[in-house]
Amino acid sequence: MSSSLIRLVAVAAFLVVVSKQAQALQRRGQAAGGAPKVPMVQSLGCVERKGGSTGTWWITRATDAKPTQTTFFNATDVEEAKATTLGTSAYQLIGVADFLDVDGLLQEGQRSQFTTRQSANASGQLRAGRKVVLKGLLIEGEGQKRINLTQVVSLADACQ
Numbered sequence: 001m002s003s004s005l006i007r008l009v010a011v012a013a014f015l016v017v018v019s020k021q022a023q024a025l026q027r028r029g030q031a032a033g034g035a036p037k038v039p040m041v042q043s044l045g046c047v048e049r050k051g052g053s054t055g056t057w058w059i060t061r062a063t064d065a066k067p068t069q070t071t072f073f074n075a076t077d078v079e080e081a082k083a084t085t086l087g088t089s090a091y092q093l094i095g096v097a098d099f100l101d102v103d104g105l106l107q108e109g110q111r112s113q114f115t116t117r118q119s120a121n122a123s124g125q126l127r128a129g130r131k132v133v134l135k136g137l138l139i140e141g142e143g144q145k146r147i148n149l150t151q152v153v154s155l156a157d158a159c160q
Contacts, residue, residue, distance in 0.1 A: 041065035041138040041147065042073075043091065044081050046159035049128045057096045057126065061159065063087035065138050065147065073133065073153050081133035082155050092146045095136070099126035099152040125152040131159040 045062030049055050064087060073081070097108040098121055105115065105122040125132065132154050136147040 038137045038139060039067050040069070040071070040135060040150070042068045042133065042135045043087075043089070043147065044084050044133040044155070045086060045089070045091075045131070047093075047126055047128055047130045047132055057093040058090055059093055059132070059134065059147070060090045061086040062089040062091055064089050065091065065145075068135060071135065072151055073135070078133065078153055078155070081153075084133075086131075086159070090145075091138075092144065093126075093134075093136075093149055094139075094146050095148045095150075096126055097122070099123050099149055101127070123152065125154045127154070127157075129157070129159060130154050131156040 043059060043062045043065045045059040048058045048060050050058055063084060097105045100108060100122055101124040102117055102122045104126075126149075132152050134147065134149060134153070135151045136149040139146045139148060
């Protein structure tokens with residue numbers, strides 16, 4: 001095989017690899033130079049557990065999820081949230097374990113297999129019936145709206 005043919009095959013192989021990497025990047029959530037496909041959002045509403053103790057967590061009577069650039073709430077954000085009127089949206093919550101109490105965390109999925117009561121990192125902010133403000137990644141698809149939690153702040157023990 002001639003050296004020019006070898007170079008041509010090497011360049012073609014390189015272009016295939018680069019193309020596949022670009023496609024993988026887009027599938028992971030962000031196109032080159034574009035907005036994230038999975039935006040960070042915040043919402044406020046009432047925490048619900050649907051399906052009993054092994055069911056799914058939801059935020060109901062929620063405000064529409066709005067994009068946010070910050071990861072955490074400050075004191076002013078929390079005070080503003082307390083004065084915000086509940087909405088009509090609902091989102092399934094995922095990534096909830098760290099926001100439950102210790103008992104809830106240990107019952108979530110397989111957490112009890114690798115977490116002890118002493119090492120549990122649980123904030124206790126997510127409890128059925130509470131009014132909360134939260135942030136997370138909005139995942140939409142196939143008629144579902146889910147928020148993968150990054151922060152939860154309890155506003156009131158009762159949701160009114």
